[in-house]
Amino acid sequence: MKKPFGKKSKEKEEEKVPQVEKKSNETALVDVDYNRKKLFKKGVNLMADEKLEEAITVFEQALRIDPDNVETLLKLGYARFHLDDYHEALRVYDKILDIDVTNPEAWNLKGLVHYEQKNYSKALDSVEKAIETDPTYGMAWYNKACFLSLLNQVPESLESLKRSIEIDVKNARKSIRDKDFVNVRIEEGFKRIEEVVVLESVRQGYHTIGSIVWTTFLDKKDAEDALRKLMDKGLIIQNEKRDGLSKIPVYDLAANVAEKMGKEKKGLFGITRKKLPKPVKNLKELSQAIQDAKEAIEEEDAERAIEIFDEFVDPKKSGEPMIENFFDEHREIRLWKIRLKDRGDDYIAENKEKMLVLFNNVEVTITKKLRSEIS
Numbered sequence: 001m002k003k004p005f006g007k008k009s010k011e012k013e014e015e016k017v018p019q020v021e022k023k024s025n026e027t028a029l030v031d032v033d034y035n036r037k038k039l040f041k042k043g044v045n046l047m048a049d050e051k052l053e054e055a056i057t058v059f060e061q062a063l064r065i066d067p068d069n070v071e072t073l074l075k076l077g078y079a080r081f082h083l084d085d086y087h088e089a090l091r092v093y094d095k096i097l098d099i100d101v102t103n104p105e106a107w108n109l110k111g112l113v114h115y116e117q118k119n120y121s122k123a124l125d126s127v128e129k130a131i132e133t134d135p136t137y138g139m140a141w142y143n144k145a146c147f148l149s150l151l152n153q154v155p156e157s158l159e160s161l162k163r164s165i166e167i168d169v170k171n172a173r174k175s176i177r178d179k180d181f182v183n184v185r186i187e188e189g190f191k192r193i194e195e196v197v198v199l200e201s202v203r204q205g206y207h208t209i210g211s212i213v214w215t216t217f218l219d220k221k222d223a224e225d226a227l228r229k230l231m232d233k234g235l236i237i238q239n240e241k242r243d244g245l246s247k248i249p250v251y252d253l254a255a256n257v258a259e260k261m262g263k264e265k266k267g268l269f270g271i272t273r274k275k276l277p278k279p280v281k282n283l284k285e286l287s288q289a290i291q292d293a294k295e296a297i298e299e300e301d302a303e304r305a306i307e308i309f310d311e312f313v314d315p316k317k318s319g320e321p322m323i324e325n326f327f328d329e330h331r332e333i334r335l336w337k338i339r340l341k342d343r344g345d346d347y348i349a350e351n352k353e354k355m356l357v358l359f360n361n362v363e364v365t366i367t368k369k370l371r372s373e374i375s
Helices: 017-030 033-049 052-065 069-084 086-099 104-116 119-132 137-148 153-168 170-176 188-203 210-217 221-233 256-263 277-298 303-313 319-325 327-343 346-352 352-374
Strands: 236-243 248-254 261-267 272-275
Touching: 033 052, 033 069, 033 188, 033 346, 052 069, 052 352, 069 086, 069 104, 086 104, 104 119, 119 137, 137 170, 153 170, 153 188, 170 188, 188 210, 188 221, 188 236, 188 248, 210 248, 221 236, 256 261, 277 303, 277 319, 303 319, 303 327, 303 346, 319 327, 327 346, 327 352, 346 352
Parallel strands: none
Antiparallel strands: 236 248, 261 272
């Protein structure tokens, strides 16, 4: 299981103690939630260091200040879950759902608790509620596919897995070695998912059977079967290259497929050079910038957010595609950038939820546009 968080954000270097205390007091006067936020950040950093019991103590301190803060409750439940304290994790998630019955993350995480308890029917019911609230929640669709497979509902499992892959292609590769799909691996639908994984591997610049097997986790026979089917469909072409005195087969995207999907080639020392059609390239750059922006907003790092927002505003960067596709959002982000320069961390804290909603909505639209561009 992945670590709950990535690397900690760099803490600003502390100045002299009297100055820090003065700043804290001033901030506390304008932000009644200052102490909770400070404890919340401390708890997140402890989780990143895998000090889960200490993190729980800090989150519980934060909840004494604001017992109904959903953000803090989610992290508390997740820490409990990773310590296998399933009863307490469920209690926390149920409290979140008492506050907001439409919270998709709480439903999805509750499903994972039931999964660990091998109660797959309850797990399925929970992730379905997550999907009802957010139909673009890729991980909930993936978990639904797992639970359906474990309940031996094979066709439904494959449909959910395909939906999760449409939202995030990385779910295809993840499914290859996932033991939860043992009931569906022999199905033709799953074989088509293996084809998607192999096609993506070739697109990323892996052209020999050995490198394809290594990057996809497929067995050699399954990889060869997928390559053969892709060649029959005209999506992959096979050539040969000399290796000493012998020749070995190499695989590449057919010309029309490469033009649609974009192509990554490995240059000197294995460094990847990526070529993409311009519309796809612009959308992918926007998508990456959105991830960076959301991370800065979550961490309430105003300085970093200002830097990232420039990507959406500057016409030399992604400003032009933003204006073309998201005119109103472009104007809003430009205004936020100005306000952040004036008010810094206080402004980002006050407008955090609004910012995240905007970027989440843009991200959903970009995902749909990317699928249509490469279809």
